[in-house]
Amino acid sequence: MKKKISLLLAVIMLICSLSASLVARADSSDYYQQRRQYNSQYIFEGGSFYGKNSYFFDNNKKKLFVKSSFTGTPTAVRSNIKCYEYNAINGNYIYYADPNGYLKKTSTTGKTMKTLIKNVYITNLMITDGKIxxxxxxxxxxxxxxxxxxxxxxKRIGSEILHPCFSWKSNIYYFDYSANKFKKINAKTYKVSTVSFNTTLKNIDIIAMEGNILYIAKYSKSSVTFYKANVDTKKVTKYCESKYREGQFIAAGGNFYGNELRDDGYVYYYRFKSDGKRETVRKIEGYKVMFDSMGFYKNKIVTMKYDEGNPTFGYYTIATIA
Incomplete structure (x- = not known):
């Protein structure tokens, strides 16, 4: 069942939006920008979301849909359109990679579409500081x-960055796996430099970023250890070590979350405690949810609903972020 659900994820996926009342805050808030960056890099072949609406691609139907509320009905705004894994939004345009090697943009109304760059096979995409x-x-x-x-x-800045990266105060942070070091790119000068924390961490994943805090997972053969790293003070704090190292991880509000498909057919969503144990916050029948589709919607961590043969493009709330 897990494999089946995961395969479905490659067809349609969803990223989160902000309500109309939060549009101004979303446009200026680094927190919301970082959540959009998470969604645009972790949630593949989905849409980029902004303002009061959610926009997402259905590659099977070759259509772009808009969803105007948490429980709203999706409406097609453009046909004959496909997104290849990566997309992001700015203002009234969605920027996306198509399967044929083009960077394109389409208006959120679906009325206009334009090719920006040809013969480019994109492996990561984000928007920050007024640039792609x-x-x-x-x-x-x-x-x-x-x-x-x-x-x-x-302008070419450096080597390919395959893994998610996040921005804070005009710097883009990522982990350079070839050098086993944290690095940052100045989004204005494009200078690349090493970030030296007070604790050396290698072979890690950056799960998310919230303000100046990087949420980090370090894996071993038998466990996963979570850390928080402050990019301003360069201080690393250990959150917990846990034997539960499988599934998707997401982090916000000072907490780490994960999921697991169990033998009873349910997907369990849980919060990690400081002792490494898990506290279940929700469980959902496996056939009703897309596994590995956790993302952000407003101030919530959500996962995507799925109704076999008839995708609903809806959300289940996993946790509310303080």
């Missing part, structure tokens, strides 16, 4: 680049 940042491998481009919203002024 993307990784590419194949075609005309290989490495990590920036460009303007019209696709012009393309």
């Amino acid at each position: 940042f993307f990784s590419a491998n194949g075609g005309k481009y290989t490495g990590f680049y920036k460009c303007d919203f019209d696709g012009k002024n393309i």
